Amino acid sequence: MNLPQIDVSALPDLDTLTGVFGSLMHPVQAMASDDTLIILMVFVYDAIKG
Amino acid sequence: MKIRPELQALRSDDTPQRQAQQRLKAALDDWRAGSPIQLAEDELARLAGGAVLEDLPLLTALFTPDDPSARQFVGPLISKLCAGLAKAPLGLVPLRHFTDDALASIMLARSGFATLSLQVFDGAGMARRPRPVSVSFSPSQTWEQVLAGSAGAELIHCRQTYPDRADLAVEPINLRPGTALIRSNRQTALVLGNLEGCLVTLRLQRRSASGGVTREYQLADGALIHQAAGTPRESRLELTAALLGRMGRVDAAPLLAAMAQEQGGASLRWQALRECLGLDTAEGFRTLCAIARDPADPLATPAGALWAQLLEAHPQLAEVEPCPV
Numbered sequence: 001m002n003l004p005q006i007d008v009s010a011l012p013d014l015d016t017l018t019g020v021f022g023s024l025m026h027p028v029q030a031m032a033s034d035d036t037l038i039i040l041m042v043f044v045y046d047a048i049k050g
Numbered sequence: 051m052k053i054r055p056e057l058q059a060l061r062s063d064d065t066p067q068r069q070a071q072q073r074l075k076a077a078l079d080d081w082r083a084g085s086p087i088q089l090a091e092d093e094l095a096r097l098a099g100g101a102v103l104e105d106l107p108l109l110t111a112l113f114t115p116d117d118p119s120a121r122q123f124v125g126p127l128i129s130k131l132c133a134g135l136a137k138a139p140l141g142l143v144p145l146r147h148f149t150d151d152a153l154a155s156i157m158l159a160r161s162g163f164a165t166l167s168l169q170v171f172d173g174a175g176m177a178r179r180p181r182p183v184s185v186s187f188s189p190s191q192t193w194e195q196v197l198a199g200s201a202g203a204e205l206i207h208c209r210q211t212y213p214d215r216a217d218l219a220v221e222p223i224n225l226r227p228g229t230a231l232i233r234s235n236r237q238t239a240l241v242l243g244n245l246e247g248c249l250v251t252l253r254l255q256r257r258s259a260s261g262g263v264t265r266e267y268q269l270a271d272g273a274l275i276h277q278a279a280g281t282p283r284e285s286r287l288e289l290t291a292a293l294l295g296r297m298g299r300v301d302a303a304p305l306l307a308a309m310a311q312e313q314g315g316a317s318l319r320w321q322a323l324r325e326c327l328g329l330d331t332a333e334g335f336r337t338l339c340a341i342a343r344d345p346a347d348p349l350a351t352p353a354g355a356l357w358a359q360l361l362e363a364h365p366q367l368a369e370v371e372p373c374p375v
Contacts, residue, residue, distance in 0.1 A: 004364045008295055008328035012359075014352055016213070018317035019278040020285040024266050026184045 056140065070138030077130040078144050085126060090166060091159045097256055098162035103193065113193040113254060116228035120195045120252045124158070124168055151175040163257040163281075171201070173245040182241050185218070185269055189262030189280040190235045193254040200226040201245030206269070208237050215272045216265070225249065236262070241269075257281065261315050284315045291318070295325035303330035307337040316348055323353070327360075332370050335360065339371045 053061075060067050082088070086108055093106040103110055111119040135141055146157040152175030159166040185206045203225050209217040223229075231240065242249070262280040267273060279285045291309065294302040306326035310319050323341065327334030338360070342353035361367050 003331040003366065003370065006327045006331055006334065006360070006364075008324050011324045011327060012352070012356060014316060014320050016274070016277060018263055018315065019276060020288075021264075021279040021282045023276070023278045024184075024186055024264075025276040026182070026266070 060140075066138075067140060070134075070141040071144065073138065074131065074134045074141050075144050077134045078127075081127045081130050085123060087159065090123070091161065094159050094164050094166055094254075095161040097254075098164035109193075109254060112252060113195050113230050113232070115195075115230040117195075117230075121197050124197065124252060127158075128168075152179060163259050164255065166252070166254050168197075169251045169253055171199075171242060171245060171249040171251075173201075173247055173249070176242060176245060183269055184266050184275055185239045185241060186264055186266040186276075187216075187237065187239055188235045188264035189258035189260075191256045192231070192233050192235055192240075194231045194233075194240075195252045196225050196227050196229040197250040197252055198227055199245060199247055199249035200224065201249045202243035204241045204243065205231075205233070206239045206241055208239075208267070211265070214274050216267045216274070218267060218269065218272045263315065263317075279315060279317065284318050287314075288318050288321050291322045291325045295328050298329070300329050303333045307333050310337050311340060319349060320352070323349075331367070335367050335370045 089108050090112075093101075093109045097103065097106060097109065103113070108119075111117050112123060113120070131143055135143070143156060146160075148155050152172050154170040154172075155167050157165055157167045187208050201224075203223050205221040205223055207219040207221060209219050211217075225242075225245075233240065258280060261284055264278045264280050265274060266276040266278075268275050279288070287309065291306055294306065303326050306322045306329065309322035310326055312319065319341075323334065323337060326337055335357075338353050338357050341347050341349050342357045344350055347353070
């Protein structure tokens with residue numbers, strides 16, 4: 001059987017997309033009532049010993 | 051870059067910082083030795099395992115209105131940590147914590163999907179923030195006791211949900227020391243209003259182990275503006291499925307087919323199905339047909355539409371599986 005290779009990017013998504021866990025449109029306000037948020041923090045370390 | 055002298059000194063000799071951390075750790079150990087935290091952790095583990103709060107005497111007391119247990123529980127911890135930080139302002143509290151200009155939180159204990167944490171809301175910081183325009187409902191439960199401060203707040207009840215909106219009802223409440231709130235976050239959210247000074251609460255939260263989605267609605271009209279996976283596991287698996295697809299791992303197609311047919315979040319299942327179709331056309335198409343055939347499956351309709359679309363574009367797929375949708 002000669003089957004086509006299906007291009008994933010051409011396949012439709014569901015009508016309502018689901019973001020990753022912890023994502024919100026307006027996270028600042030939601031923090032008052034919900035712990036299920038992810039906060040990414042960037043740490044910059046100074047690697048040069050002086 | 052400006053580096054304060056205290057920090058500059060630590061770059062060449064971090065001994066004072068390590069000593070400060072040891073003192074804060076000792077302060078925490080001292081509190082643990084004299085508090086019922088071990089019992090709280092045991093009960094938290096049982097709560098995470100599905101126990102009801104009423105069967106857990108300490109946690110019940112901590113979240114009973116006007117019960118002094120909560121203040122007695124965290125009071126000594128705060129005293130010891132504040133004393134430690136007064137001596138070492140650059141010290142880090144050896145408990146998971148977060149702070150910004152409006153909210154500070156310390157996680158006292160965690161077991162699986164359950165956490166016990168202390169929250170402090172700063173009135174001035176909250177007032178600088180824009181008024182909430184949305185509210186989110188997540189698959190979790192929260193028990194909360196106000197330890198200090200008072201505030202006006204609103205409980206937002208999600209009365210009824212539709213695919214693109216929800217009926218929301220607002221219930222104004224007043225928070226004062228001793229107020230205890232129990233809420234299922236699927237149906238009820240808390241929005242804080244104006245508060246004088248600080249509001250301190252002890253919060254117990256249990257996420258649903260079985261997934262579900264968090265939905266965010268616009269307060270003004272109840273329109274659905276965002277939804278997100280209810281557990282990190284779902285997001286992790288979805289990313290894994292996408293990665294296997296990008297890596298061209300044809301050997302993962304049966305696994306993705308199984309994921310697409312499991313009881314799980316619709317989004318995860320759909321993404322697994324898409325990746326499966328991309329990796330192994332026959333396996334993916336058979337899975338698509340199986341989903342489309344099951345009228346009880348929430349993905350049956352989109353699967354049926356995709357089946358028809360693929361069959362129209364590639365008539366030879368009919369040889370794989372004649373699919374009577």
